[in-house]
Amino acid sequence: MDKPSYMFDRDREWAALARFVGNEAPGATLGVVYGRRRQGKTFLLDAVCTATGGFFFAATEATEAETLSRLGAELAQFLGLPSAVGLTDWYQAVDWLLALGRERPIPVVIDEFPYLVQASPALPSIIQRAYAPNRAERTGSRARLLLCGSAMSFMGGLLTGTAPLRGRAGLEMVVPTLDYRSAARFWEIEDPRLAARMHCIVGGTPAYRTEFAHGDSPAGPTDFDAWVVRNVLDRDSPLFREARHLLAEEPNIRDQGLYHSVLGAIAGGNNTRSGIASCIGRKVSDLAHPLTVLEDSGLVNREEDVFRAARATYTIAEPLVTFYHAIMRPEWSRLDRAGQAARVWTESTERFHGRVVGPHFEFLCREWAQLHAAPEVFGAAPSRVGRGVVNDSEQRRSHVVDVAVIGSTPGECRPLLAIGEAKWGERMGVGHLDRLRRIRTIVRGRADLDAAAARLVCFGGAGFSNQLRAAAEEDDDVVLVDVADLYRRSGRI
Template identity: 55%
Template sequence: MTGAGLGVVSGRRRQGKSFLLQALAEAAGGMYFAATEATEAESLRLFAEAITRFTREVVEIPFRDWNDAIPYVLRAFRDRPVPLIIDEFPFLIRASPALPSIIQRELGPGGSGRESAARLILCGSAMSVMGGLLSGQAPLRGRAGLELVVQPFRYRQAAEFWGITDPRLAVMVNAIAGGTPAYRYEFTQGDAPSELADFDSWVVRTVLNPQKPLFREARYLLAEERDIRDPALYHSVLAAIASGNSTNGGIAGYVGRKSDQITHPLNVLEDCALITREPDLFRSGRARYRIVEPLITFYEAIMRKRWAELEIHRAETVWRSVRQTFLAQVVGPHFEGLCRDFALDGEDGLFGEFPAELGSGVVADPANRTQIEVDVVALAAQEPGRPRRILSLGEAKWGDVMGRHHLERLARARTLLEQKGYDTRGTVLACYGGAGFSPELRAAAGDDDHVRLVGIDRLYGVS
């Protein structure tokens, strides 16, 4: 590569981005600068000090603005093909909105980047800001050779990171802490449940304990997003989703607003990567919203309503009264998501081929005047001139032993979808059971090659 290169690294807070980038700078002999919330003048002084520490050459003339600073630092890397990392980049943009345009100019023809070997990496946690750096008509669009989103651990990785070998315990911990690395040590002081019997005590002494950082974390995650200007409204929207009201109309009804009045809050939460919009695979134009961070779901469904009691250390009393709500409103839906993740991996022999599209959907059953919600839908790639093939239809149950009636419900959905023109000849009916399967269901699965039973052990790859 000739000239300076550009990379953009983003991801939700607490995922370890800064840790990884600092380690990269140390390993590669690069420069790491972490911006803070400051005025442009102070940020420029701090930036100059970082350059001095790295180059061991004093910046003799103070930077007047970023038009001075960016060319200077790029020239300082003329003979150094190493990382030049600017972390918390959104803090700098807030005080200096022209900064992306200045970087674009210096990386373009005639800019100081043409004679630089720097590998400039811009990093930040404000997802709405970082996502906009390379989109649409943004100045840096087309300039980056790297765009990396640091994701949380997936559920199996998270269990390994927490040192949990019991799959049932792993699901319950994951339904609270998700795959965020910081929650394992920094936010719990290394406290992890030793066994399933220790789970309730662990919840009380960590996430419901006002003396632990994890207690207020969900509130901070929302407060740190600058685009959220009416916290009460946004908390209500999140509470609606956490309570199972996942459609636009359901959320609006819960909040007490008209549907068009919650469009903006939903868009902001989606841009901040706090929620995601998941389309209904069987109903065009329909979608459901899901909270991305499990800790926020836990807060909205469990903690927020009892906050005053929790603050005065009544965690044990509160937890006893809300534990069933936790299992139904938090663990149950979370388990469904884990089952979709499992299906997405396309374990050998599960459906015969890897899904091209995976999600959930609702099938109308006019004869019975009802709707069938299918938790796990796996579709094959669309082939021109042919009906869409359904690889699998699945139902997930966390607390109930699954029986023959669950399988019959899926079979009914398969028949209805075949009548609508889908190719269901090879469709696998999958039951994902957190509490196991009845003997009748096991017998039915043994007699039918198109039926799969996925227990919690298989979900976690436990033989």
């Protein structure tokens, strides 16, 4: 099953679906495909059905009776029957879907599955019954039933705990956003600094270019500001309210005011649970449920501190949500009036670089270190890359480490391959290097980390001083990485 030439990227997802759909083994199988909206799940699964002659049913928000009627009509059209299939309930409907695979392996896709369960809560249990191990309708079929949805917390819960479908699925695929390098190619952006700034707003969501911006990509670095004004801050643009819609689409989020406050606090730099609680005026214990829901929804990431196991920080997973809370939400009343977008954007430069680009650049540096850096950069391949805080008891202060690279050598004493600092708008100098040296000295005294050979990495979005460059030439432990290095395919610097 060759991937269509018009499909960008998604090689891994296409290969996994090809294996699942093309499996000749007898017996119907079940797969679950999910991910946040606008990532191209429907596009991907529709292409699979087109390539294999599969059946694709897109659910809508409707009553059970209306949905069954429409499903019966589409089944008749697919099978070439003169009239609609009369479906009285989902027991009968699922068996009709399984019957599609009596003669050959065939993908049977139900898109927007949560809509069906909303009207028919028993549907997962009905599918469980249909997939009983020795049931003739299952063993005599090679239907490859794929349930797809965008409600992350709901779809992720279909196969967990005591859920009816747990243990029934042969495929669980999460369709992610494009990584930052693929996103640059998708937007056809060659300038690394422009690509990084674009990614800190729209991330790797394909639909933001194809459907929301109608293919409009910045003509170059000098067009970036105008692009933001006409595509993100324009009240008539689909991107203008997109961040709000992302929150509203999650069924488990009811008190949207609370969740927006939590996201706003994180976007403002309050990354710990106590910091978020203090910012929004709630108790720390009150945040357990909202943060869990946001994690399950794929809107927030929880990251363990590399140096302190009991400490975690929270970051927003969707760049557009960060941009909304840092730039748009504080100025919403002005932006919602015509003619104010350009002025608001001009006045938001400092906030944009401090709250949006700076933290996102740190994220890109960690992504590069984990996924793209050549092994010789750190002396070995990393097993984990994160961030953390190192306490300096002598100077009575704490040092934030933007990038900490841990090696894979087994044992209680983990090798610390590198510690790094990332600065987007500040030219890095020997002062930054001295701070990293101080941190390395502190960490070398720990029993759980072997920092003897830890390299010191300066990630400079605005370049490096001549003194720092000279220091890097004299000391092999000092590594300088600029924005262009993050996008260089070889991973070397």
